[in-house]
Amino acid sequence: MQRPAMEQAGSAAGTQPVRPRGGHWGAMIFIGPFLLYVAVFLLLPTLRLFSQAFSGDHGLTLQYVEALGQPQTVKAFINSIVLSAVSAAVGLIVGGLVAYFLLRPQAPRGLRSLVTSFSAVAANFAGVPLAFAFIATLGSLGMVTLWLKNLGIDLYGTGFSLYSMSGLIVVYAYFQVPLMIIVIIPAIEGLRREWREASESLGAGSWTYWRHVGLPILLPSLLSAYLLLFGNAFSAYATPYALTSGIISLVPIEISNVLSGNVMLAPQTGAALALGMIVVMVGVMLLYALAARRAGRWSGK
Amino acid sequence: MSARRMHPTGVIVLLLAGLYFAVPLVATGVFSLWEGGSRYGFNAYVSLVHKSEMWDSLWLSLRLALETIALSLVVLVPAVFWMHLRAPRMKPLFDFISVLPFVVPPIVLVAGLTALFHGPDWFVGTANYLVVPYVILALPYTYRALDVGMRALDLRTLTEASHSLGAGWGAFLLRVLVPNLASALAGAALLTIAIVMGEFTFANVLLFNTFAVYINYIGQTSATEAAALTLLSFLITWLAMLGVLLSGRGKGQAQLGGAH
Numbered sequence: 001m002q003r004p005a006m007e008q009a010g011s012a013a014g015t016q017p018v019r020p021r022g023g024h025w026g027a028m029i030f031i032g033p034f035l036l037y038v039a040v041f042l043l044l045p046t047l048r049l050f051s052q053a054f055s056g057d058h059g060l061t062l063q064y065v066e067a068l069g070q071p072q073t074v075k076a077f078i079n080s081i082v083l084s085a086v087s088a089a090v091g092l093i094v095g096g097l098v099a100y101f102l103l104r105p106q107a108p109r110g111l112r113s114l115v116t117s118f119s120a121v122a123a124n125f126a127g128v129p130l131a132f133a134f135i136a137t138l139g140s141l142g143m144v145t146l147w148l149k150n151l152g153i154d155l156y157g158t159g160f161s162l163y164s165m166s167g168l169i170v171v172y173a174y175f176q177v178p179l180m181i182i183v184i185i186p187a188i189e190g191l192r193r194e195w196r197e198a199s200e201s202l203g204a205g206s207w208t209y210w211r212h213v214g215l216p217i218l219l220p221s222l223l224s225a226y227l228l229l230f231g232n233a234f235s236a237y238a239t240p241y242a243l244t245s246g247i248i249s250l251v252p253i254e255i256s257n258v259l260s261g262n263v264m265l266a267p268q269t270g271a272a273l274a275l276g277m278i279v280v281m282v283g284v285m286l287l288y289a290l291a292a293r294r295a296g297r298w299s300g301k
Numbered sequence: 302m303s304a305r306r307m308h309p310t311g312v313i314v315l316l317l318a319g320l321y322f323a324v325p326l327v328a329t330g331v332f333s334l335w336e337g338g339s340r341y342g343f344n345a346y347v348s349l350v351h352k353s354e355m356w357d358s359l360w361l362s363l364r365l366a367l368e369t370i371a372l373s374l375v376v377l378v379p380a381v382f383w384m385h386l387r388a389p390r391m392k393p394l395f396d397f398i399s400v401l402p403f404v405v406p407p408i409v410l411v412a413g414l415t416a417l418f419h420g421p422d423w424f425v426g427t428a429n430y431l432v433v434p435y436v437i438l439a440l441p442y443t444y445r446a447l448d449v450g451m452r453a454l455d456l457r458t459l460t461e462a463s464h465s466l467g468a469g470w471g472a473f474l475l476r477v478l479v480p481n482l483a484s485a486l487a488g489a490a491l492l493t494i495a496i497v498m499g500e501f502t503f504a505n506v507l508l509f510n511t512f513a514v515y516i517n518y519i520g521q522t523s524a525t526e527a528a529a530l531t532l533l534s535f536l537i538t539w540l541a542m543l544g545v546l547l548s549g550r551g552k553g554q555a556q557l558g559g560a561h
Contacts, residue, residue: 027383031391034380038398042437045413046405052416098318101311108307111315120542121535122322124492126499128513129534132520133325136332136528143328174325177318235406238501242517252408252502259412259506271416274409281404 046278052271064268068276076249077276080234083165083250087172088229092222094173095180102181103188116185119178127238134171134243138162163244171239176229183228187221187295224291231284235277251277326535333528345525355530358515361428365511366497369435370490373443376436381447382478386456399444402437407502410434415506428509435497442496443489450485487548495541499534 053064067073102112137144138155139162145155161167191214199209237252246253246262251273257263258270334341349355384391405413414434418425459481463473479486501513510518516534520527 027388030379030383031388034376037376037436038401038440041414041433042401042405042410045410045417048417049409049413094318097314101307101314104307104311106307107311107315117542117546118322120546121539124495124499124542125535125538126496126513127501128517128520129499129531132516132524132527132531133329133535135520135524136531137325137328141524143331144324174322177322231403235403235408237406237408238499238505238513241501241505242520252406255408255412256502256506259415267416270412274412277406277409278404281406285400285404 049271049274049278052268053275056268064266064272065275067269068272072249073254073273076251076254076273077280079165079249080251081280083168083172084230084233087169087176087233088226090169090173091176091180091229092226095177096184096222098177099181099184099188103185115181119181122178123175123182125175127236128242130171130174131239131242134162134167134174138167138170163247165248168240168243168248171243172233172236176233179229179232180225183225184221187218187225191217220291220295220297224288224295227284227288227291231281231288234280234284326532329528329531333525333532335525345523345529348523349526349529354510355515355519358510358512361510362498362500362512363494365428365431365435366494368429368432369439369497370493372432373436373439373489373493374486377440377443377447378478378482379474381444381451382456382474385448385451386460395444395448399441402440407434407438407500408506410437411503411506428504428511431500431503431507431509431511434503435493435500438500438503439489439493439496442492446485446489446492447482450482454481484548488545491541491544491548495538495545498537498541 054060054062056063068077098115101107102115134142136142139145140156142162148155162170195213195217196209199213204212235252237256240248240250241253241256246257255270255273255277258265258267258273331341333345334343336342336344381395384395402410411434420426424430459477460473463477468476499513500511501517504511504514505517512530512534516527516530519530
């Protein structure tokens with residue numbers, strides 16, 4: 001028979017080592033510049049912050065890292081974390097609901113592509129212009145503030161201010177909700193119709209289906225989306241800078257104050273703050289990787 | 302039972318969300334036309350058009366975006382190509398590197414860069430220096446676009462065919478690989494434009510007058526002009542994203558901007 005012989009030949013050809021054209025030189029020329037670039041302009045600067053945060057005038061010191069315990073710094077971290085956590089929760093809930101209703105078979109045709117393409121724009125609508133859009137809308141002389149005043153509603157009289165934590169959350173929602181919609185749509189689409197039909201044929205109503213089937217399957221995807229949104233808000237700098245000009249103490253703002261010499265703090269303090277940010281982000285990304293791996297279980301990838 | 306009608310809760314949720322996203326754009330538009338009192342007109346736009354600083358900052362950001370695209374592609378295309386063709390075992394390392402810019406926020410990276418590099422002046426003293434962090438900022442998107450683009454190609458056959466026809470590596474990269482990657486490269490380039498045109502952190506800390514820094518500056522003196530520039534900025538983002546979606550491989554690419 002010819003077949004086994006052919007298979008043998010085929011497998012032999014398949015396992016033959018690739019011709020070493022270029023070999024290691026090729027790898028260095030092709031991949032080397034990329035790895036070098038990342039090492040010099042991403043890893044080394046980050047490592048420099050580590051060494052700076054731990055070094056004083058007389059060698060190693062923990063003084064600057066310990067200074068992270070000061071009330072002012074703790075306040076900045078708490079503000080940043082609360083703002084990120086709440087704005088991510090708003091994004092998760094609103095974005096999740098919009099995506100869910102959008103994917104219902106009853107939703108009008110065309111609406112879906114409209115929403116997803118607008119979400120792609122809004123999720124990328126960056127810092128400063130976004131801040132000014134909201135100042136023009138909800139600032140103390142913003143259009144909506146004035147329109148409401150004409151209707152007899154004094155928005156700022158109710159205690160709301162665009163330049164406060166609640167104001168920041170309203171603004172952050174403008175990029176968090178679209179991001180959530182983009183991220184969660186594939187997961188919701190991954191819910192198979194058969195699962196719903198099976199649970200309905202067993203007598204489950206809509207609530208029971210979501211309680212015992214839908215949400216448990218979506219949970220890892222929702223968790224990873226939440227962490228992504230959290231990280232997105234935690235590293236935001238331009239929006240709060242342009243909006244509040246530093247009235248609210250957030251970690252990125254504090255770092256930039258040190259960098260621009262606006263406060264009389266040693267550069268090591270800035271490095272220690274940056275280190276604290278990296279620690280939070282590493283934690284978020286590790287949890288994200290774990291959640292994303294579990295979320296992949298149902299997509300068959 | 303009318304099966305095709307949406308649940309009222311759904312209608313309300315979608316309407317409210319639509320309102321929340323439309324109102325700031327409409328309000329910014331109306332605000333940009335405001336000329337004090339109850340007068341409305343195009344004063345803010347007219348005065349902007351005559352400001353050379355506005356054009357300077359706009360061209361600077363655009364130039365930096367093009368430089369970022371060029372440098373990103375020069376560094377990334379050969380690396381991702383070689384990884385796919387000869388070193389697939391390095392894929393986890395590449396994937397890991399591509400998420401690092403999320404772990405190190407821009408404000409942290411700029412702190413590290415200023416702590417590490419103090420010169421030479423021809424390097425850190427001109428706005429071109431911004432391209433260095435911009436390449437890192439765009440890395441997650443450019444890498445993903447190239448990775449997806451190359452996965453769809455039969456690189457082995459392409460390289461062997463072009464080599465057997467006498468093409469060297471340079472000719473292969475420029476005349477075979479790049480044309481085959483056209484839509485992936487277009488997507489990566491447009492996302493980079495959207496990111497760089499709105500980038501504020503690096504430029505503000507390093508004191509270069511880019512478009513976003515200029516918008517922030519003009520906002521201190523003229524709120525209506527800032528509103529006009531905000532609309533222009535939204536338009537630029539919108540055009541870039543439209544291009545990404547039209548370039549075909551937009552799915553999954555147009556995920557997140559990095560410049561909030």
